[in-house]
Amino acid sequence: MKLSLIPLLVIGFNMTAAMVPGRAAEGNLKKATYCHGFKEDQSPKDVAEFFNQGEAVFLSIQLKGRPKSGVVRAEFMFRDDQIAEAKVDVATVNEGVIFSFGEDTFVGFDIKPKEALPVGACYLTKVTFDGKPLGEFPFRIAPPKDAIPSKLVKAALAKGADEDHKPVNETHEFDGLEKAFLTGVGSLGVASWLEATWMVNGKVDDDGTRSFTMEENKENVPFHFAFIPAGGWPAGTHEVSLQLNGQEVVHEKFTVKVGAPMAGKTKLDIDASQLFRDDGKGEPGKEVKSFTTDDTGMHVGWNLKQKALIKGVQVVWRLVEAEGEKEQVLVTADVEAGVSDEIESALTAKNGLPAGKYRVDLVQDGKVVDSKAFEVK
Numbered sequence: 001m002k003l004s005l006i007p008l009l010v011i012g013f014n015m016t017a018a019m020v021p022g023r024a025a026e027g028n029l030k031k032a033t034y035c036h037g038f039k040e041d042q043s044p045k046d047v048a049e050f051f052n053q054g055e056a057v058f059l060s061i062q063l064k065g066r067p068k069s070g071v072v073r074a075e076f077m078f079r080d081d082q083i084a085e086a087k088v089d090v091a092t093v094n095e096g097v098i099f100s101f102g103e104d105t106f107v108g109f110d111i112k113p114k115e116a117l118p119v120g121a122c123y124l125t126k127v128t129f130d131g132k133p134l135g136e137f138p139f140r141i142a143p144p145k146d147a148i149p150s151k152l153v154k155a156a157l158a159k160g161a162d163e164d165h166k167p168v169n170e171t172h173e174f175d176g177l178e179k180a181f182l183t184g185v186g187s188l189g190v191a192s193w194l195e196a197t198w199m200v201n202g203k204v205d206d207d208g209t210r211s212f213t214m215e216e217n218k219e220n221v222p223f224h225f226a227f228i229p230a231g232g233w234p235a236g237t238h239e240v241s242l243q244l245n246g247q248e249v250v251h252e253k254f255t256v257k258v259g260a261p262m263a264g265k266t267k268l269d270i271d272a273s274q275l276f277r278d279d280g281k282g283e284p285g286k287e288v289k290s291f292t293t294d295d296t297g298m299h300v301g302w303n304l305k306q307k308a309l310i311k312g313v314q315v316v317w318r319l320v321e322a323e324g325e326k327e328q329v330l331v332t333a334d335v336e337a338g339v340s341d342e343i344e345s346a347l348t349a350k351n352g353l354p355a356g357k358y359r360v361d362l363v364q365d366g367k368v369v370d371s372k373a374f375e376v377k
Contacts, residue, residue: 029134030104031062032127042108050142053116053191057139059125063090063105074109075126079246084111119143119191122246147189148217152249155184155242165222176260179228182240182252188214188221192245196225199239205229207337230337231309232260262309262339269305270370276301290375293352300360300372304341311337312365315345322356
């Protein structure tokens with residue numbers, strides 16, 4: 001089962017908690033407390049050491065005194081990804097307070113996940129007051145009560161894996177066209193998850209990130225992850241990292257002495273481009289210079305002068321000028337990574353496009369490589 005790393009959340013406006021260690025910045029923060037609920041004034045009750053899957057996460061922010069204005073922002077993070085955020089204006093919290101003698105202000109936030117959050121100690125909340133950092137405060141999602149303790153037993157790099165996931169030809173040296181295998185054995189509790197990340201010459205290749213989540217307890221379960229970058233491995237030193245419940249348990253380096261011929265050759269040398277009317281079956285049909293308002297399927301294709309590694313490429317369909325419409329992006333399509341001398345994309349408009357001027361851009365790594373203008377008449 002593939003792990004969803006950015007669960008959908010419903011954000012509440014109440015969050016209270018107990019004092020937790022954090023990197024508190026200078027400012028007017030007095031305490032930040034995770035808990036399972038809050039009192040009427042948003043101060044914490046039932047302090048939380050951890051949260052269970054599916055359980056609401058509460059955080060209480062205690063500010064010194066009664067600030068008359070300012071916005072407290074809480075940003076909830078899963079590793080480097082934001083999973084939720086909320087803001088509270090303390091002017092609203094302190095509304096009606098005329099005199100204050102040493103009292104503090106409590107601001108509460110809570111998040112309720114639609115899906116069970118992945119287990120692990122890989123969460124934190126960033127808190128700011130009017131943009132000034134107040135601190136970063138970690139929290140943990142605990143495994144289910146019936147989960148066995150999870151641990152990695154062993155791991156190895158190899159050129160293959162048999163039907164039982166055991167390594168075949170263990171090595172730390174690969175050819176540029178060989179797939180690299182990371183094999184292992186672990187005792188894994190229900191809801192625990194493993195994730196492998198591959199780095200090509202020190203840079204993470206997102207296409208290689210894979211993960212799975214356990215649906216039951218299993219002792220000494222074998223597994224493997226395998227990867228080869230689009231176009232093959234370039235010469236150099238590469239790495240693979242294995243994480244168990246968000247914590248790294250393996251980090252292996254390996255070398256490729258002779259890189260693949262196409263590895264790293266990502267420059268797109270354009271030879272020609274064409275537009276095609278849809279053939280009625282979702283495929284390019286007759287070549288055209290323009291489309292009509294009755295066309296519901298449009299295709300574009302680029303021919304390259306030589307094969308290249310198609311990576312980090314997008315096709316962006318744009319409306320440039322049409323009566324009653326603003327200039328806008330109609331759709332952005334990612335092109336699957338691979339080695340080719342052709343790039344194709346299609347746009348489907350259920351009711352056709354309005355008459356006007358349009359453009360389709362070929363983009364690589366955020367830069368426009370080529371553009372094809374056309375009209376709809």
